[in-house]
Amino acid sequence: MQEILIITSYYPPESGAASNRIHHLAEGLSKKDFKVSVITPLPNYPTGRIFKKYRGTFKKTSVENGIKVHRLWLYASNSKNKVLRLFAMISYSLSLVCFFITNKVPNTVIVQSPPLLVAFTSMLFLKRKKRNLILNVSDLWPIAGLELGAFKKNFSYGLLEKIERINYKRADVILGQSEEILAHVTSIFPGKETVLYRNYPDFKPPSLSDTGDRSNKIKIVYAGLLGIAQGIHKLCENLVYDNIEFHIYGGGAEQLKIEEFIEANPNLPIIYHGSVSRDELHSALMRYDVTIIPLLNRIYGSVPSKIFEYARLGLPMLYFGGGEGEGIIESCELGWIAESSNYQDLNKVIASINHQDFSFERRLQIQNRALSDFDFNAQLNLLADRIKIEA
The missing domain is CATH 3.40.50.2000 (Glycogen Phosphorylase B;)
Known part of the structure; x- marks a missing residue:
């Protein structure tokens, strides 16, 4: 051996x-x-x-x-x-x-x-x-x-x-x-x-089901490191919340700033859930409509592994990081792309999303693409x- x-x-x-x-x-x-x-x-x-x-x-x-x-x-x-x-x-x-x-x-x-x-x-x-x-x-x-x-x-x-x-x-x-x-x-x-x-990733993909239970607001989720590179605090400051809820999982250098921002802005629909295990997170993510994958600045050579993990979950993605990741999202039809560091474009893309974009059929399509290509x-x-x- x-x-x-x-x-x-x-x-x-x-x-x-x-x-x-x-x-x-x-x-x-x-x-x-x-x-x-x-x-x-x-x-x-x-x-x-x-x-x-x-x-x-x-x-x-x-x-x-x-x-x-x-x-x-x-x-x-x-x-x-x-x-x-x-x-x-x-x-x-x-x-x-x-x-x-x-x-x-x-x-x-x-x-x-x-x-x-x-x-x-x-x-x-x-x-x-x-x-x-x-x-x-x-x-x-x-x-x-x-x-x-x-x-x-x-x-x-x-x-x-x-x-x-x-x-x-x-x-x-x-x-x-x-x-x-x-x-x-x-x-x-x-x-x-x-x-x-x-x-x-290497985990058993979950079985998707069509619950048909969707609220009027689009539930956007971020899960991962709350570090400088991800820029989640700045994201909280710049999102337009007219038709969305923003849910956050994870920990890191910006955690305290994010918690303080949420406390100072109780009228905004931002919910911080803390850190959970990977298995718990996978189960939780199935409750959301869209996941966002942001990078504060485009980093040459970086392709977030979240792309491949979330695709296996059948979760539509909003990519906001530039670089090679954009091409993967686009060519594999995994979700939406917003111009890196352009929050005006990000909010415009979010406003264009409707509930049909994350239907059961759409999620199944994303998951099947992950199983064949990743x-x-x-x-x-x-x-x-x-x-x-x-x-």
Whole structure:
């Protein structure tokens, strides 16, 4: 049985797209007769504090659904202070090096990027040990950080670009979750082997039913991270509420601002439901008419995994983020597109939506499209075959 090690900064019981993505990959490969192990930090996201169950230890190893999971110590922090965040990444990188020195590492290793520094540590150390390295690039850093306003073009940014290029150079194969990511990689290293590996979900699709129970107002829902990049607070400020209700699920940096806005504007039909488990969320989402997928600014290389997850639920989508995601929504007929960062256009699109647009037939059409076009197992089979060839 071929062994594979996955190195990631996020893994359950942490929530979010990054955690779910790697979890599905690990369990999927395990079902394909690979012996899978995972290295990840002690759980701390998104609170920035190590979860209570895992405190007081430098390492915890467990077997979860046949996968050996090594949880390593780090200095946990979600501070906006760049020095503290850098120290958190360095601490995890040091824990990785200690693990590499004291443990046998399989010949095939999948490394998640970003964070760049964690990926760099893994690529630098393991390449010297002649391991087959597969770099899984889910977002383009530092470009995404520049577009989000987290970085400026200075010496530090130039250093991050060099680290990014070293990571690409040392990888034997690069997985990218978007065509834009692969185009970026091949623009730097034209001969690099790349594979498009989308963030398709792996869960049993719900059976849809025609309840016919719809209120006069359109119920729009957002579920996910309440971070700066998503811009949910600004969305609350700019939506026109004449014919809609806005429901919010999740947690993150903007949670307090959103709660304060709702409290200061009790006349607006905005309901914050807090954070719930993924299974609870899937059940809850079936009660809404439309889900909105926003990005405060268009991020090159980013394709929100929510597109594929919500399509499997048969939920019509309003996409407000620009980039490659627009093409997927449009070509697969999954919903509506509003011009990125243009709130006037967003409200115009919302005003054009009617109840027939999210009928039972429409939802079924979306779900069937997801089952045919966003097949996790078909994609995984191709990746598994590629890994066996590279071994």
